[in-house]
Amino acid sequence: MSQSLAFPDAAYSVKTTSRPLRVAIFGFGTVGRSVARILVESAPAGLELTHIFNRNVHRKRVDWVPSSVAWSSDADALLGSAEDAPDVILELAGGLEPAGDWVRKALAAGKSVITANKKLIAYHGLELEAIAAAHGSRLLYGAAVAGGIPVIPGLENGLSGDRVERVEGILNGTCNFILSKMEAGAEYGAVLAEAQGMGYAEADPTEDVGGFDARAKLAILIRLALRAQVHPDEIETCSITEVSAIDFSYAKDLNCTIRQIARAERIDGHLAATVRPMLVPLVSPLAWSRGTENMVITTGHYGGDVVFSGHGAGGHPTAVAVVSDLLGLAHGSCRIAIPSTPSKVGTELEVPHYIRFMVNDRPGIVAGIASALAHEKINLNAILQKPGYPLDRLPFVVTVEPCRTSALKRALQEIGRMPALLEKPLDLQILEK
Amino acid sequence: MSQSLAFPDAAYSVKTTSRPLRVAIFGFGTVGRSVARILVESAPAGLELTHIFNRNVHRKRVDWVPSSVAWSSDADALLGSAEDAPDVILELAGGLEPAGDWVRKALAAGKSVITANKKLIAYHGLELEAIAAAHGSRLLYGAAVAGGIPVIPGLENGLSGDRVERVEGILNGTCNFILSKMEAGAEYGAVLAEAQGMGYAEADPTEDVGGFDARAKLAILIRLALRAQVHPDEIETCSITEVSAIDFSYAKDLNCTIRQIARAERIDGHLAATVRPMLVPLVSPLAWSRGTENMVITTGHYGGDVVFSGHGAGGHPTAVAVVSDLLGLAHGSCRIAIPSTPSKVGTELEVPHYIRFMVNDRPGIVAGIASALAHEKINLNAILQKPGYPLDRLPFVVTVEPCRTSALKRALQEIGRMPALLEKPLDLQILEK
Numbered sequence: 085m086s087q088s089l090a091f092p093d094a095a096y097s098v099k100t101t102s103r104p105l106r107v108a109i110f111g112f113g114t115v116g117r118s119v120a121r122i123l124v125e126s127a128p129a130g131l132e133l134t135h136i137f138n139r140n141v142h143r144k145r146v147d148w149v150p151s152s153v154a155w156s157s158d159a160d161a162l163l164g165s166a167e168d169a170p171d172v173i174l175e176l177a178g179g180l181e182p183a184g185d186w187v188r189k190a191l192a193a194g195k196s197v198i199t200a201n202k203k204l205i206a207y208h209g210l211e212l213e214a215i216a217a218a219h220g221s222r223l224l225y226g227a228a229v230a231g232g233i234p235v236i237p238g239l240e241n242g243l244s245g246d247r248v249e250r251v252e253g254i255l256n257g258t259c260n261f262i263l264s265k266m267e268a269g270a271e272y273g274a275v276l277a278e279a280q281g282m283g284y285a286e287a288d289p290t291e292d293v294g295g296f297d298a299r300a301k302l303a304i305l306i307r308l309a310l311r312a313q314v315h316p317d318e319i320e321t322c323s324i325t326e327v328s329a330i331d332f333s334y335a336k337d338l339n340c341t342i343r344q345i346a347r348a349e350r351i352d353g354h355l356a357a358t359v360r361p362m363l364v365p366l367v368s369p370l371a372w373s374r375g376t377e378n379m380v381i382t383t384g385h386y387g388g389d390v391v392f393s394g395h396g397a398g399g400h401p402t403a404v405a406v407v408s409d410l411l412g413l414a415h416g417s418c419r420i421a422i423p424s425t426p427s428k429v430g431t432e433l434e435v436p437h438y439i440r441f442m443v444n445d446r447p448g449i450v451a452g453i454a455s456a457l458a459h460e461k462i463n464l465n466a467i468l469q470k471p472g473y474p475l476d477r478l479p480f481v482v483t484v485e486p487c488r489t490s491a492l493k494r495a496l497q498e499i500g501r502m503p504a505l506l507e508k509p510l511d512l513q514i515l516e517k
Numbered sequence: 518m519s520q521s522l523a524f525p526d527a528a529y530s531v532k533t534t535s536r537p538l539r540v541a542i543f544g545f546g547t548v549g550r551s552v553a554r555i556l557v558e559s560a561p562a563g564l565e566l567t568h569i570f571n572r573n574v575h576r577k578r579v580d581w582v583p584s585s586v587a588w589s590s591d592a593d594a595l596l597g598s599a600e601d602a603p604d605v606i607l608e609l610a611g612g613l614e615p616a617g618d619w620v621r622k623a624l625a626a627g628k629s630v631i632t633a634n635k636k637l638i639a640y641h642g643l644e645l646e647a648i649a650a651a652h653g654s655r656l657l658y659g660a661a662v663a664g665g666i667p668v669i670p671g672l673e674n675g676l677s678g679d680r681v682e683r684v685e686g687i688l689n690g691t692c693n694f695i696l697s698k699m700e701a702g703a704e705y706g707a708v709l710a711e712a713q714g715m716g717y718a719e720a721d722p723t724e725d726v727g728g729f730d731a732r733a734k735l736a737i738l739i740r741l742a743l744r745a746q747v748h749p750d751e752i753e754t755c756s757i758t759e760v761s762a763i764d765f766s767y768a769k770d771l772n773c774t775i776r777q778i779a780r781a782e783r784i785d786g787h788l789a790a791t792v793r794p795m796l797v798p799l800v801s802p803l804a805w806s807r808g809t810e811n812m813v814i815t816t817g818h819y820g821g822d823v824v825f826s827g828h829g830a831g832g833h834p835t836a837v838a839v840v841s842d843l844l845g846l847a848h849g850s851c852r853i854a855i856p857s858t859p860s861k862v863g864t865e866l867e868v869p870h871y872i873r874f875m876v877n878d879r880p881g882i883v884a885g886i887a888s889a890l891a892h893e894k895i896n897l898n899a900i901l902q903k904p905g906y907p908l909d910r911l912p913f914v915v916t917v918e919p920c921r922t923s924a925l926k927r928a929l930q931e932i933g934r935m936p937a938l939l940e941k942p943l944d945l946q947i948l949e950k
Contacts, residue, residue, distance in 0.1 A: 118819070122678060122819055126680065226674070226675055232679075232817075232819075232820035232821070232823065233675075233823055234667075234670070234671035234672075234674065234675020234676055234823070235675075236675070237667075237670055237671055237673075237674035237675035238667035238670055238671050238675065238825075239667075240670075240674075241659070241667065241670035241673075241674055241841060241845060241850070242659055242666075242667020242668075242669070242670035242671065242838060242841050243667055243837065243841060244840075244841045244844045244845070245555060245836070245837045245838070245839065245840025245841035245842075245843065245844055246665075246837040246840075246841070247559065369805070369826075372802070372805070384665075384837060386551070386555055386665075386833040386834070386836060386837050387665035387827070387828060387833060387834040387837035387838075388665070388827065388828045388833075388834060389827055389828070390665065390666055390667070390825070390826070390827035390828075391824065391825070391826040391827060392671075392823070392824070392825060393802075393823070393824045394820070394821065394822055394823035394824060395820060395821045395822070395823075400819040400820060400821075401819070401820040401821060403678070403819060403820075404675075404676065404678045404679040404817060404819050404820035405675060405678070405820075406678065407677075407678025407679075408674060408675050408676060408677045408678035408679070409678075410678065411677045411678055411853060412674060412677070412853050415853045415854055416851065417674070417850065417851050417852060417853045418849065418850050418851060419850060420844060420845050420848045420850045421848055
């Protein structure tokens, strides 16, 4: 039995078309610049950066891009069928329009499109796939979820043989930055300002902290992992702004931290999905992510848990995913078409909860809460109360054993009628490991 | 700007050939049975399990496989071109031969081959790719590294746009099981026996504990991530059997644990690769892996670190990777051909080291060691000595700052001449984070 080595010279030959693919970057912001940087520095065979499109493109011009690249503010010209028009559009502008219009026109003109636009794919992905299929063009969006972490290629090419039953993850770097800083003792307002100063958060942070950015990404993962077509707006979201320093302190007592978790699961034939701040046990990989890191954990019926983590955002990591899709195109690879079916999405789960109350202390509060929970057959697990708070504004925490979301909602409505409550209780699911 | 949803019915159409692909399982062991189980339970469109091959196949027959499947012990008949012969061979027997012979014949006959055989791909992958290219057949081996974790699809489809500069990981579940149990206080011999009892370790564990299994997988990762063709035998290995309980105790004092790490890196144009037990800082994701888990971390010039982890071995996870490759074939996807070039592999790194000595204590030992290190311009970092050991068999530890492998080797040769040394010092690299 020989272990000798024979390496034929041309074993890995790169398939190229007769002429290099002409590539246009649409949107010369952070990601667009990083993509251009990689293409200029690595000059992959079989493709050529020919155009950069941006509104008022003269403001964007840089000197390190070869002079052969044409700078343009005329989208329609680039999306047309002129002989020197690009073959591939890299849509890196983001947002639903005009990006959606460009992508539709490009696909209908037989051009391939690579996009990092999670919102466009979450809301219009299937429509765009259909246009691509009708015109023999191709649509790739490996960068749309978790940027530089190959979650989409992993699902399409490595996990399609499994039956994925759950997907959960940290899909928004801004929230993770804020919450991991709050875990270390910082206050929400100060961290948000820091994140804005570093360019991690927008002036209006609603898309991120409200869970809408993660929701779009989760809708894409639901399609590829759980094979269900859902409308992103049907996924329930809850903002991280309701979490305060005291919650991290209580979470720590419970051997947990708090993260914005995007989560979808098939239970008894139903699909439940949500994006919310949750209590995450410190032993879970999800608790280890720091800063702007992203992480996705899939749970397969056959293969069990698979964890992907890394830099989910930023120009360079996202650009790696875009260029990888582009190399795939140039080398003649093609995506596995994962079938999916339309599905309603609910919120009904059976999980344990952390509920933090803020009360004006008086006798009977615990009895009232316990009675309302018992009425819904919810088992109370622990009552935690830290010393040092004023009695007329006293935070305390109740944890409950796994219970139906709807039952707890009814109990909390009942509890909400108690006059001692100063504000709506903060209800956080506890991730089980 | 509308966010309304239009989900065309046939957006994800599955491409199938005119008749289903006929699939044969070669080797009905743990992985073969799991693959059959998934194919029987999920019955994917476009392919049909038609044959199961094994030596003395009558011993292997099970009742849950449909009666339409033919059981065979005649490899040549299945590898031929008879009309009812299979189109795709799933090579799940392992080892270099006869597996290599089957794969060559199948590829030369225009059949596609999917294999989980890391050794065959590490030693003969390029030769087999060339046969496939010459005959228009296809070779897929997503299961060859890290089983159910989509590291190979991630590299090929998601990270090809980056310039990966380092890859490191835990690629052997048996070693990880043994070392993570030793970390918790168990002795090597007892854990090995336990692992053998649970089917995690072979009667002769040399392939695993000696680093040869991980070495084959590392050679494949070097080709796909670092794009270098190396002969697996050139990768230096070191057995985990030299690590003892006292080393875990000292490692803990250094905020580290010990794991078998497979590691390859490009430094100054050179490629260095090794499989050895190493000190891993507790803050590294590599320290978090427990039991038979596998983990791979790639470090890209543009995208930074990406972590993949999950179940690297076992029938079901490995079968998921095999079936995913099979679905890729059936759906008409194709692999990106990653170019690579022949490369020598060295061991020269500049990393910190942990060196554990076993001495018959006498004056001048530390002076002698310090002087030998100084002679090679190696900076001593710390000297650790735990109390409670007999003076005539005293273990103590020296850590040194990052130094060239070759310089440390010379110093240790010099130190080895000291009569006080009772055994060869244990030299472990310390993984930097």
